[in-house]
Amino acid sequence: MDLLLTVIAVLFGVLLLLLSLAGLGFGAFMAADQRTRRPGMFFVLWWIPAAAAAIGLLLRDPVAFTVGAFCFLVAGATLILEHRGSRGPTRERRTRPKKATKKRPSSEDTETSQTAKTW
Numbered sequence: 001m002d003l004l005l006t007v008i009a010v011l012f013g014v015l016l017l018l019l020s021l022a023g024l025g026f027g028a029f030m031a032a033d034q035r036t037r038r039p040g041m042f043f044v045l046w047w048i049p050a051a052a053a054a055i056g057l058l059l060r061d062p063v064a065f066t067v068g069a070f071c072f073l074v075a076g077a078t079l080i081l082e083h084r085g086s087r088g089p090t091r092e093r094r095t096r097p098k099k100a101t102k103k104r105p106s107s108e109d110t111e112t113s114q115t116a117k118t119w
Contacts, residue, residue: 013057
C-alpha cells in the first residue's frame with residue numbers, strides 16, 4: 001500500500017513538474033515579444049513556485065510542497081489582481097456635445113465647397 005501511494009505521488013509530481021515547466025516555457029515565449037513582455041514575466045513568476053511544489057512532491061518533502069503550493073496560490077492571486085488593476089477604466093458611451101450636433105449654415109458649406117473646387 002505504501003509503495004502504491006509513493007508511485008502515485010511520484011507520477012503526480014512528474015505531471016505537475018512537466019506542467020510547470022511548460023508554463024515556464026510559455027511565459028518565457030510571451031516575455032520574448034515586446035507587446036506581451038509584462039504579462040509573460042508575471043506568468044513565469046507565477047509558475048516558478050509550481051515547479052518548487054512539484055519537486056517537493058517528487059522528493060516527498062511535505063514542507064517544500066506546502067511552501068511551493070502556497071507561493072503558487074499567492075502568485076496566482078497577485079497575477080489576477082495585477083491583471084484586473086492594469087486594465088483601464090471601461091469606456092462609457094460618449095455622447096456628442098450639443099455644438100457637434102448643430103449643422104453649419106448652408107452659406108459656410110457653399111464657401112468651403114467653392115474654395116475646395118478652386119484648389
